[in-house]
Amino acid sequence: MPKPFIKSILALTTFAVATAVSYRFFDTIDITGITMLYLLVVVFNAYFLGFFFSLATAISAFIAINFLFIAPQYTLHIASPHSWVALISFMMVSVVISSLLKRLQAETNKALNAKRRVQFSKELIEHIATSTNINELLNTSSRLIQQFFNKPTAIAQIQSDLSYLITHHHQLTAQPDKEALEWVAETGKVIGPHTDNWPDSHCWIIPFDRLPSKAPVMVIGDIDASSPDELLGDLKGHADQIYAVYQRLIHLEQSRQAELIAQEESIQNALLASISHDMRTPLTAILGAATSLSTQGKLLSTEEHQRLLGSIASEARHLSTSTENILALVQLESAQSMHIALDWQSPEEIIGTLLARYRERDNTKAIATDIKTFSLIKANATLLSQALANLMDNALVAHQGKEPIMVCVKESNQTISVSVKDRGTGFSREFSANDIKKFSQRDKNSKGFGLGLAIVQAIAHKHKARLTIENREGGGSKVALIFPAESLMQASD
Amino acid sequence: MMSKPTQIMIVEDDADIGEFLIASLKAAGYQPQWKKNLTDAKIAFDSEKPALIILDLTLPDGDGRDFITDIRVHSDVPIIVLSARQSEQEKVACFTLGADDYLSKPFGVNELLARVMVALKRTTMMSLRDHIYSVDGLVIDSQNSTVSLSGMALHLTPLEFKLLFTLVKKPGKVFTHRQLLTEVWGAEYVDDTHYLRIHMGRLRAKIEADPATPRFIITELGIGYRLAPN
Numbered sequence: 001m002p003k004p005f006i007k008s009i010l011a012l013t014t015f016a017v018a019t020a021v022s023y024r025f026f027d028t029i030d031i032t033g034i035t036m037l038y039l040l041v042v043v044f045n046a047y048f049l050g051f052f053f054s055l056a057t058a059i060s061a062f063i064a065i066n067f068l069f070i071a072p073q074y075t076l077h078i079a080s081p082h083s084w085v086a087l088i089s090f091m092m093v094s095v096v097i098s099s100l101l102k103r104l105q106a107e108t109n110k111a112l113n114a115k116r117r118v119q120f121s122k123e124l125i126e127h128i129a130t131s132t133n134i135n136e137l138l139n140t141s142s143r144l145i146q147q148f149f150n151k152p153t154a155i156a157q158i159q160s161d162l163s164y165l166i167t168h169h170h171q172l173t174a175q176p177d178k179e180a181l182e183w184v185a186e187t188g189k190v191i192g193p194h195t196d197n198w199p200d201s202h203c204w205i206i207p208f209d210r211l212p213s214k215a216p217v218m219v220i221g222d223i224d225a226s227s228p229d230e231l232l233g234d235l236k237g238h239a240d241q242i243y244a245v246y247q248r249l250i251h252l253e254q255s256r257q258a259e260l261i262a263q264e265e266s267i268q269n270a271l272l273a274s275i276s277h278d279m280r281t282p283l284t285a286i287l288g289a290a291t292s293l294s295t296q297g298k299l300l301s302t303e304e305h306q307r308l309l310g311s312i313a314s315e316a317r318h319l320s321t322s323t324e325n326i327l328a329l330v331q332l333e334s335a336q337s338m339h340i341a342l343d344w345q346s347p348e349e350i351i352g353t354l355l356a357r358y359r360e361r362d363n364t365k366a367i368a369t370d371i372k373t374f375s376l377i378k379a380n381a382t383l384l385s386q387a388l389a390n391l392m393d394n395a396l397v398a399h400q401g402k403e404p405i406m407v408c409v410k411e412s413n414q415t416i417s418v419s420v421k422d423r424g425t426g427f428s429r430e431f432s433a434n435d436i437k438k439f440s441q442r443d444k445n446s447k448g449f450g451l452g453l454a455i456v457q458a459i460a461h462k463h464k465a466r467l468t469i470e471n472r473e474g475g476g477s478k479v480a481l482i483f484p485a486e487s488l489m490q491a492s493d
Numbered sequence: 494m495m496s497k498p499t500q501i502m503i504v505e506d507d508a509d510i511g512e513f514l515i516a517s518l519k520a521a522g523y524q525p526q527w528k529k530n531l532t533d534a535k536i537a538f539d540s541e542k543p544a545l546i547i548l549d550l551t552l553p554d555g556d557g558r559d560f561i562t563d564i565r566v567h568s569d570v571p572i573i574v575l576s577a578r579q580s581e582q583e584k585v586a587c588f589t590l591g592a593d594d595y596l597s598k599p600f601g602v603n604e605l606l607a608r609v610m611v612a613l614k615r616t617t618m619m620s621l622r623d624h625i626y627s628v629d630g631l632v633i634d635s636q637n638s639t640v641s642l643s644g645m646a647l648h649l650t651p652l653e654f655k656l657l658f659t660l661v662k663k664p665g666k667v668f669t670h671r672q673l674l675t676e677v678w679g680a681e682y683v684d685d686t687h688y689l690r691i692h693m694g695r696l697r698a699k700i701e702a703d704p705a706t707p708r709f710i711i712t713e714l715g716i717g718y719r720l721a722p723n
Contacts, residue, residue, distance in 0.1 A: 313601075316599070320599050343686055343687075344686065344687035344690060345690065346690040346691075346693070346694055348694060348697075348704055348705050349690065349693075349694075349712040349714065350714060351705055352704070352705045352706060352707055352712055353712045353713075353714040355705065355706065356706070356711075359706075360603070360604070369703070369705040369706070371704070371705055374691055374694040374695060374698075376687055376690055376691065381581075381714050381715045382581065382714075382715060385714060407705075489687060491691045491694070491695075
């Protein structure tokens with residue numbers, strides 16, 4: 001039903017009720033009471049139905065009072081000047097009250113509207129402040145603005161090839177003009193009705209950045225010259241709010257990238273620093289031994305022959321380990337943490353394969369395992385094996401005595417740890433996992449020591465595992481990789 | 494009368510590795526022949542019928558994997574692939590095509606000879622006794638579906654039986670994770686390697702003295718498993 005129709009019915013009803021009551025009780029209430037009653041109806045209608053209906057009620061009441069209650073009754077003639085004054089006063093009071101109420105209502109509406117807008121502004125900030133990425137920010141903003149203003153909304157983002165990609169559109173069907181989008185990006189100015197630019201278009205294009213920039217722009221559709229000016233003001237304000245969060249996220253992402261680069265650089269520095277030691281030393285030894293054998297072979301004794309050949313083999317093996325470390329490093333650096341293929345791996349298998357390799361190479365040092373679980377670890381088999389190999393290399397260099405080097409897998413408190421324990425000299429008291437880079441070059445005489453632990457740490461990092469280093473009671477050290485609950489698949493028994 | 498030495502074909506384009514292979518195999522009593530490209534290898538294979546092929550994958554006139562495919566059309570000759578340790582995908586692809594084993598570069602002479610021996614043994618053993626596997630007290634009788642360790646019958650679950658019987662079809666040969674999952678669980682399980690790993694862990698706990706140092710079921714990390722040859 002149309003609203004004016006309901007309002008007319010209401011106005012008529014109130015008027016009829018007032019007239020009926022006055023007519024019925026005309027004997028007991030005098031003309032003053034009747035005018036007051038009608039005045040009440042006029043005020044009621046002014047407040048609830050608006051100026052037009054209250055004026056109509058006032059005029060009708062004026063006629064009704066004259067016709068029904070003022071002598072002579074049932075005529076429009078007014079005999080007494082006293083009645084004239086009363087009637088005209090009634091009319092004037094009605095009109096004044098109606099127009100006052102009209103103004104009050106307009107002010108109230110304005111205040112309510114302002115309150116709503118402020119509330120939305122607050123709500124928008126609250127929603128977008130917690131955005132963790134730009135995509136989420138733009139999507140939430142676009143959706144909330146569409147819902148609040150009930151206008152089709154979209155965000156246009158400039159691409160690397162300078163084309164625009166319309167994203168996060170909520171009900172916006174018509175594509176904005178490419179030329180217009182480019183103009184907005186070049187000038188940082190708004191396009192659309194109530195502006196000097198493209199005032200005839202049917203949308204507003206509002207840039208996030210008020211200066212020429214490649215920041216996204218907001219497109220609000222379904223706009224024409226009748227759209228209120230203040231709506232544009234509000235939207236510009238919201239664009240500023242969104243842009244503030246946008247910039248924060250951009251900075252956050254940049255600092256994240258910088259941190260990543262710094263981390264990679266530190267690994268790279270460790271690599272470069274140790275290449276000279278880890279690779280040149282064995283190469284020098286191999287070259288020396290080989291040239292000696294080929295040029296002076298006849299002058300050397302059988303024992304010397306054997307010794308030089310043995311050294312070529314052992315140095316080559318060391319070189320091979322270094323190469324594997326470097327390959328692991330390249331793999332770690334080239335693949336972002338997301339892209340390293342992780343699968344459920346059996347720690348027993350990885351350790352078993354690794355130890356088989358060590359036993360084949362050198363069985364003079366005893367290695368034992370303590371694995372009492374079938375549970376699996378989410379890992380990259382090559383990288384985990386590499387990390388353990390580096391820990392084994394360190395343990396083999398440091399280890400003394402008859403007790404075997406222990407490789408253990410343990411589950412506790414929803415985590416799973418893989419550790420290598422030796423009976424060597426242990427780490428110096430002040431050494432901790434945080435100092436791996438600082439201490440990586442501490443012992444220039446031990447083979448491959450520094451790069452090894454730095455790689456173990458990088459591998460742990462890629463697996464979200466924790467690297468712990470501690471000295472054991474009774475001598476030696478224990479180095480462990482502790483994997484979080486999400487990297488553990490318990491095998492039910 | 495001395496038996497004719499076993500012929501081994503080496504397909505490798507790198508001169509130093511070729512020299513090393515030839516010298517080591519000759520010293521071990523084999524008769525190696527060295528082909529430096531696929532074209533020569535293909536011609537020689539048809540005429541000389543080697544007992545084993547050692548194949549490098551990157552060759553000047555093509556991919557070694559194509560050679561595996563060609564050979565498997567009409568021959569079951571053992572093929573050992575030479576590959577870099579990092580490239581598991583490549584190894585898996587080779588096993589899927591029908592390679593028997595691989596040697597990770599760099600490798601020593603002991604590893605080379607051990608792998609050659611295993612691959613040669615597998616062919617002779619298969620022709621002799623097809624259905625009884627017996628190594629160090631572990632006896633797998635695939636015809637009667639029984640498994641015993643040191644004379645004691647083992648109680649295995651149906652899945653564990655199936656796993657073991659798949660491996661025993663070709664002792665010494667590497668079965669990839671996907672091959673085992675397809676054979677034991679079914680084609681729709683090819684990506685569920687965790688099933689395989691957990692059941693393999695349990696199976697090893699039953700048959701191996703020290704599962705971390707397996708004697709019977711050898712892990713090929715990132716690739717699959719093989720049963721130690723007898």
